[in-house]
Amino acid sequence: MFQDYYSENWYQATDKFIKNAQGRGVLRWCVVSGHEYDIPYLTIGNGENLVVINSGVHGIEGYFGSAAQNMFLDKMADNLPTKLLDEYKIVLVHVINGWGMQNRMREVMDKTHGGLVDLNRNFGVDFDNKSALPQNPKYDLAHDLLLSRPDKIKKKNQIKEFRQKHLRDGVWSAISYGQYKHPYGLFYGGMAPMTENKMALSIYDNLMCGAKSLTSIGLHTGLGRFNRKRAYVSSHLLVSHPKQHENTRYFSDMLRGTEIVSDELAVNGPTLLGDLVDCLEARYATPKLPVYTADFEIGTGEFPIMSPIYKRMDMGDARYDLINHGKINPQTWANLTESWYPSDVRWRAGALERAHILFKEMFEELTKKAQR
Template sequence: MTATAQYFSGTYAQARARFLDAAKTAGATVAHNLHPLKGPDGGEIATDVARVGPANARNILGIGSGTHGVEGFCGSGISTALLASGFAGKLPADTALIFIHAINPWGFAWGRRVNEDNVDLNRNFLDHDKAHPENPGYDAIYDAVNPKELSEEALADGRAKMKAYAEAHGPAALQHALTAGQYIYPEGVQFGGQKPVWSNTTLRDIIRREMGAAERIVYIDIHSGLGARGHGEVISTAPETNDAFKRMHGWWGDIVHSTRAQGSVSSDVPGSITEAFAQELTGREVTPCGLEFGTIAMNAVAAALVADNWLHRNGGFDNARAPAIKRQIRDAFYVDEDDWKEDVTRQTRQMATRALEDF
C-alpha cells in the first residue's frame, strides 16, 4: 500500500473515521450534520464539515465529496489524504479551506449513487415550484434502463433498444436521455425528485454558514465514473463565455469543459449541485465546478446503475444478489488500486494548489 492509498477506505464508517481523525490532526474545526436515518450497520451517518483557516476568511476553497453517495469512496480518500499530508497548513493569508464530507451520507453508507428517496442529488438543485424539465428520450428507453428482470436476455434486449435509439437520434441524444435526469418516475434511474431533499437543504445551510462571509469562493465537487481511468476532467455548467469558466480555464487549462459545449464527458443536466453556490452566495465571486475521475468503461458503469436500481426495487439487501450487485456498483465508481488513488489525489492537489495561488 502506498502512502496515499492508506487514506482510502472500504466502508462509509471507516471513511468517516479516517476523515475525522485527519481533520483533528490538521487542527480543523469540525461540524457534524447528522442524517435522520442510520447506516446499514445501525450506525450514525452525517455530512461532516472540516474547516482550516479563519472564520471570517475573505477567500475560501471548498472541496466536497459523496454527492453521488458511492462516489464518496473516491472523494473521501482524496480529502483525507490532503488533510493528513499537511496541505491545509500551507494556506495564503485570509484564506480558509473547507472540506464537505459525504454530502449524500445515506447513499455513501448504503452503497448507492442516489439518496434515501432514490433521488439523484445532482439533479435536485433546481426550483421545484416551477415545471420540471422534460426528458422525452428517457421515456423512449424507460424499459431498457429499468428492466423488470435482470436476466441476460432482458439486459440484451435493453442494450438493443438503446442501440436503436442511438442509431435513430445519435449518440449524444442517447447520452442525454440516459443522464439528463427525469422527474416523473420515482422508482426509475436518474430521478431528480419532486422537492428539495435532506442533502440539498443541508448543503445550502452549510454554504450559508461556512461561506457566507467570504468574497471569493472556489468549490470543487469530486465525482467518479466518467472518462478514462484515473483521468480528471473539470466540469462546469457555465458557458465558455462566463467569467467563472474563464477563471477555471486560466488555472487548469484544457481539462476544463462546459456542459453547454461539445467535448465534455457530462451532458448538460438540470439541477446540478454547483448551481447552489451561486444561488446561496449572490454578490460574491463564485467559481464552482465538478471534478470527474474516470473508472471503468461507460457501458459497465451504466450496467451497474441499472443493476443497483433493479436491486432497490427487488428487496435491496434482502435479495440474494445484493452482495454481487453492491460490489458491481462500488467497482463502477471506485478503483481499489494504489495507482488510481495516487493519480486522483495528485491531480486534485495540483488543482487546489493552483486555485490557491490566485488568492
C-alpha cells in the first residue's frame, strides 16, 4: 500500500529508509557530533555520472520526499538495467532537515544567532562578509504585515490587497526570494551556514570525487495545484534558468509527463538567493563537468489564487505565535501543515504517482543515454 511509504516522524522515516536500502546499494551516513539528525544516503551503481535525489530540505513539507524515496527503493531499484548502473551512480540522500521534519517547521532553528533559517536560502552564501550579504529590500515592504497579529479575516484581506497591489512591481514574488535581515521573517537565509547545509555539501563533495557529471533533484511540495474535486495532483520540475538554457533543455528533453517551470528572470544570475540547486552548479560545474539541477514540486494549493496568500499568512502567523507566546498555536500549526503537506489520502497517493512518473521517465532516458 502506498500509505506504508509515508511516515509520522523522522525516526520512523529513517528506519524505513534503512530497511528499504538493505541489499540495494551502499548505505553511508553523514554524522556530526552533537547533532541529533544524521543523514543517511544510499548509492546504487558504479558509474561516473552522478544522479542525486535528495529529500527533506523543508520540514513542513512532511514525508512526501521520504515516501517517494522509499517507493523508488521498494518498487523500482531492483529493476534498474545493468547498463544504466555501469554509467550512472544513483544516490538517495534521505532528509536533509531532520529537525524541521520532527518539529514540523520549514526551517531550522539557529541556536547561536537566533531566528528560523530556511535551508534553501542558506546555501553558497558568503557569510564571512556580513556587509555584502544579499539584499532584498522588496521583502521589507511585506514583513510587518506578514508578521502581524493573526486574524483570519482582516489579515487575510490585507494580504490579499497587498498581493493585488504588488503583483506587477515584483514585490509579491520577492517575498520568497530570500532575505538576510529579519531573523524571524519569512524565507530568512541566516547569518552563517547551518549544520544541515554543511552536512549536505559534505555528502555532495564526497560523491563528486571523480564524477564526470551531476544531475541533482530535490523533492519538495507546495508549488502547484491539488484539485480536491478531481483528486488531481500537479507536478512540476522547477529549474532556476530560462527556457533556452542548457539546464532547462536537459530536463525538458528527458521528461514528458512532468511540466517544466523555467525562470525567465534568471538571466544574469539566480532569482532565489542561497538555494541548493544554484549552489551545486556554482560549486561543481566546469566546461568539462556538466551540472544539471532542479527541484521537483508536488502541488498542494487547493485554490490557485488564495493558496499563496494562505501559505504566506500561515508562515507569518507561526512566527507571531513564536515571538509573542513562545509556541505555535495548534490551529496555526494545522493550517501550516495542511497547506504544505495535505493529509488527504488522495493527495498522498497522487503525489507518489507523480514521483513514479518522474523516476520512470528519467531512468528510462538515462538508460538510453547509457546505451549510446
